[in-house]
Amino acid sequence: MINSEQILKFSPGYRLQWEEAQQKFVILYPEGMVELNQSSAEILKLCDGLNNLSAIVTELETKFATSGLEADISQFLKVALQNGWIQYA
Amino acid sequence: MAGSNTPNITPPRWLLAELSYKCPLQCPYCSNPLDFARYPQELSTEDWKRVLSQARKMGAVQLGFSGGEPLTRQDLPELVAYARELGYYSNLITSGYGLSEEKILELKNAGLDHIQVSIQASSADLSDHLAGTESYAHKLQVAQWVKQHGYPMVLCVVLHRQNIHQMPEILAMAETLGADYLELANTQYYGWAHVNRDQLLPTREQFLEAEKIAQAYKEKVGNKMKIYYVVPDYYEDRPKACMNGWGTTFLTIAPDGTALPCHSARELPGLDCPNVKDYSIEAIWNESKAFNFFRGTEWMQEPCRSCDEKHKDFGGCRCQAFLFNADAASTDPVCSKSPHRDRVDAVIASATESAKTVNEKPLVFRNSKNSKNYL
Numbered sequence: 001m002i003n004s005e006q007i008l009k010f011s012p013g014y015r016l017q018w019e020e021a022q023q024k025f026v027i028l029y030p031e032g033m034v035e036l037n038q039s040s041a042e043i044l045k046l047c048d049g050l051n052n053l054s055a056i057v058t059e060l061e062t063k064f065a066t067s068g069l070e071a072d073i074s075q076f077l078k079v080a081l082q083n084g085w086i087q088y089a
Numbered sequence: 090m091a092g093s094n095t096p097n098i099t100p101p102r103w104l105l106a107e108l109s110y111k112c113p114l115q116c117p118y119c120s121n122p123l124d125f126a127r128y129p130q131e132l133s134t135e136d137w138k139r140v141l142s143q144a145r146k147m148g149a150v151q152l153g154f155s156g157g158e159p160l161t162r163q164d165l166p167e168l169v170a171y172a173r174e175l176g177y178y179s180n181l182i183t184s185g186y187g188l189s190e191e192k193i194l195e196l197k198n199a200g201l202d203h204i205q206v207s208i209q210a211s212s213a214d215l216s217d218h219l220a221g222t223e224s225y226a227h228k229l230q231v232a233q234w235v236k237q238h239g240y241p242m243v244l245c246v247v248l249h250r251q252n253i254h255q256m257p258e259i260l261a262m263a264e265t266l267g268a269d270y271l272e273l274a275n276t277q278y279y280g281w282a283h284v285n286r287d288q289l290l291p292t293r294e295q296f297l298e299a300e301k302i303a304q305a306y307k308e309k310v311g312n313k314m315k316i317y318y319v320v321p322d323y324y325e326d327r328p329k330a331c332m333n334g335w336g337t338t339f340l341t342i343a344p345d346g347t348a349l350p351c352h353s354a355r356e357l358p359g360l361d362c363p364n365v366k367d368y369s370i371e372a373i374w375n376e377s378k379a380f381n382f383f384r385g386t387e388w389m390q391e392p393c394r395s396c397d398e399k400h401k402d403f404g405g406c407r408c409q410a411f412l413f414n415a416d417a418a419s420t421d422p423v424c425s426k427s428p429h430r431d432r433v434d435a436v437i438a439s440a441t442e443s444a445k446t447v448n449e450k451p452l453v454f455r456n457s458k459n460s461k462n463y464l
Binding site (some may be wrong): 010015019021022024028029030031033082086 | 102151176270325
């Protein structure tokens, strides 16, 4: 489970970046690259050392004028944490 | 030349910038060409900047500064800063020789993303012997500085018969140094490694034992230290998907500006590899004879041509096909479907025999004196 209060940030050595040639966001790390779809990129952009899960959910639900995103976002962040892309600040 | 059906050309993603063939180390498995002494010319800073810009514009994003030893270039910090500005994720692939803490900080400030330090073995005497230079103690120091200054620490150990028995100690060394990534790269037999193959190729038993130890360790440490294991393809029955397919992903620029579809492609005859001093990266990637030579599948012979795995391994490695069969378009003989698989088995038998002899032939070290024997 994701701790909804703790702030999330990108792990050292991992970089989230827009790739003009690919027209998508990617995560760069030693010897590798992960291509992201739009929703994954929207979530990861908010893992900037300022937001926790609650803040990310609020921000995205407002931005896309929707609700009920918490389960999906939480699930994705769990995977991102496991992969080491992000960590608790 | 490739067939008439022009395959879909994907843009380059990985750029390997071999800044110099100069190297203070003399590793007998070096992937540089045997005749590297033939190419003492090096691109200027401006040439490299142009290459970096042009490749980045096409979509290259992973960048390796390599060599030789890239630290021999005085303009390295300038090139690192330029690459960062362009948005590359850059890696310094180094022996660590002569790397000071000040330089590590300077490169960090210039925007270098990570440093891959190679160590030749887990003990000083063997590491120094293989490197041909006293370097082990300093490498350990460099690895600690890399870690201290917040880089992801990527440790690379090339494996072969002279050090594969140290697998448990190599793993322990990596963990002690706090490596975030450990690349256990079984030697690939091109260039200098090809010359020294009888003395470097592990026996099947040694390889299986080492792999078992590494696998168990991988499960133990989990995500704390990511282990990349490069298999020795001679012991596989299918070839590696070399370079993710010719001219699909990887671009190597040699120190003199020659553009190569893989860092060993200089060994292949008839490619006429273009030089970045004469052509743009775009022209080289899309239009040159060399980069189109083995694109797609039209060039393939049997058994690749009718094989249902041809889109998975692309027929294996062209350099390996050439080295074994004197025909770069033939099936990689590692494949059990190749009519020449027996040639690989004969090499394994020869190395296994050599392993039993008391006085093995000495290793040929990679240095300019020895390189001149291949001119």
